[in-house]
Amino acid sequence: MSAGTEEQKRHFIPKLISREFSFALGFTEPSGGADLASLRCSAVRDGDYYVINGQKMYTSTAHSSTHIYLMARTDKSAPKHEGISIFLIPMDTPGITVRPLWTIQNNPKAPPGTTYGHARTNETFYDDVRVHKSCLLGEENKGWRVGSMGLNLDRVGASRYLISVRRDEDIVNWVKGNSIEGYSPGKDPAIRDKIAELWIEAQVCRLMTMRSMSIVEHGGNFTYEGSAEKVWAPEHGVRTTEAITQMLGPYAQLLNGSARAIRKGLFAHNVMGSFQSGINHGSVQVMRDQVARRGLGLPSARSSRSAKKGGA
Numbered sequence: 001m002s003a004g005t006e007e008q009k010r011h012f013i014p015k016l017i018s019r020e021f022s023f024a025l026g027f028t029e030p031s032g033g034a035d036l037a038s039l040r041c042s043a044v045r046d047g048d049y050y051v052i053n054g055q056k057m058y059t060s061t062a063h064s065s066t067h068i069y070l071m072a073r074t075d076k077s078a079p080k081h082e083g084i085s086i087f088l089i090p091m092d093t094p095g096i097t098v099r100p101l102w103t104i105q106n107n108p109k110a111p112p113g114t115t116y117g118h119a120r121t122n123e124t125f126y127d128d129v130r131v132h133k134s135c136l137l138g139e140e141n142k143g144w145r146v147g148s149m150g151l152n153l154d155r156v157g158a159s160r161y162l163i164s165v166r167r168d169e170d171i172v173n174w175v176k177g178n179s180i181e182g183y184s185p186g187k188d189p190a191i192r193d194k195i196a197e198l199w200i201e202a203q204v205c206r207l208m209t210m211r212s213m214s215i216v217e218h219g220g221n222f223t224y225e226g227s228a229e230k231v232w233a234p235e236h237g238v239r240t241t242e243a244i245t246q247m248l249g250p251y252a253q254l255l256n257g258s259a260r261a262i263r264k265g266l267f268a269h270n271v272m273g274s275f276q277s278g279i280n281h282g283s284v285q286v287m288r289d290q291v292a293r294r295g296l297g298l299p300s301a302r303s304s305r306s307a308k309k310g311g312a
């Protein structure tokens with residue numbers, strides 16, 4: 001909406017809303033996702049076309065999406081944050097290969113209702129993929145700004161709050177109506193305290209989401225707020241899912257397919273999946289660094305290391 005041409009907006013936005021189109025995100029490469037600006041996938045101009053070559057990792061939903069939102073290097077001689085461009089490419093373009101990368105959620109399969117984690121992500125390969133210049137999003141070599149803006153927005157949103165609420169409601173409903181071999185967790189004061197604590201944490205997710213959405217709605221820019229939310233919500237997810245399996249005892253740690261698993265292993269699968277959200281869309285370690293630098297104005301770790309070296 002903010003970087004596309006009028007033609008791109010007319011072509012994509014209505015069909016994205018109606019779900020006829022969907023995008024996979026082609027950012028991460030085998031050499032590392034945290035240092036995204038070091039990407040190597042290249043797009044070389046050839047008349048009205050670009051020719052793309054390279055490999056992407058963890059391209060989730062590439063097997064089911066109609067398009068890829070691909071970040072590629074268009075100027076190898078420029079500093080690493082420059083010379084990057086974004087392309088909107090149909091997945092059926094010749095030269096694109098998608099190979100599955102199965103995750104811990106795949107075997108055994110996570111049951112319906114699991115709130116966390118992809119069962120499958122992908123590796124994608126680009127071999128002489130020719131795309132028309134109209135696939136370029138924004139200006140050539142200015143893709144870093146467009147991509148960062150998208151990533152910042154991607155890190156906030158109601159979905160994490162909704163996931164927390166759904167999971168917290170799940171456990172409240174479960175402990176209200178169930179007992180395990182005569183023990184009723186819903187009546188245990190320690191468990192009631194813990195559930196209340198987790199619920200309060202979920203409300204923090206809600207407030208952070210509301211703050212970010214309000215900034216966006218009022219036309220403001222946020223710098224660290226999305227990163228702060230991207231630390232709090234995934235770590236809350238890990239704390240909650242782990243606490244739930246501890247509350248419910250060893251049977252809650254059994255996976256789908258096990259005869260004594262509670263709710264087909266849903267709680268155990270939620271624990272395993274919750275770790276994914278601390279990595280994807282930017283790892284919590286990198287997000288903490290952004291909060292320190294952009295939110296609190298602390299020097300970057302690299303500059304404080306070299307200052308120390310100089311001082312010594």
Ligand SMILES: Cc1cc2nc3c(=O)[nH]c(=O)nc-3n(C[C@H](O)[C@H](O)[C@H](O)COP(=O)(O)OP(=O)(O)OC[C@H]3O[C@@H](n4cnc5c(N)ncnc54)[C@H](O)[C@@H]3O)c2cc1C
Nearest residue numbers: 025026027028032033034058059060276280281282283285
């Ligand atoms: C399930 C899943 C789905 C994903 N889906 C997509 C997708 O659809 N599209 C896409 O493009 N990518 C996707 N990713 C990739 C994800 O964004 C990257 O995994 C993430 O950015 C980390 O990159 P990396 O795995 O290469 O780790 P690396 O970059 O190699 O980092 C390794 C470790 O070092 C830490 N680290 C690195 N640099 C710093 C630093 N400066 N300060 C502190 N710690 C640091 C990281 O936190 C991490 O723990 C997905 C990942 C997962 C797990």
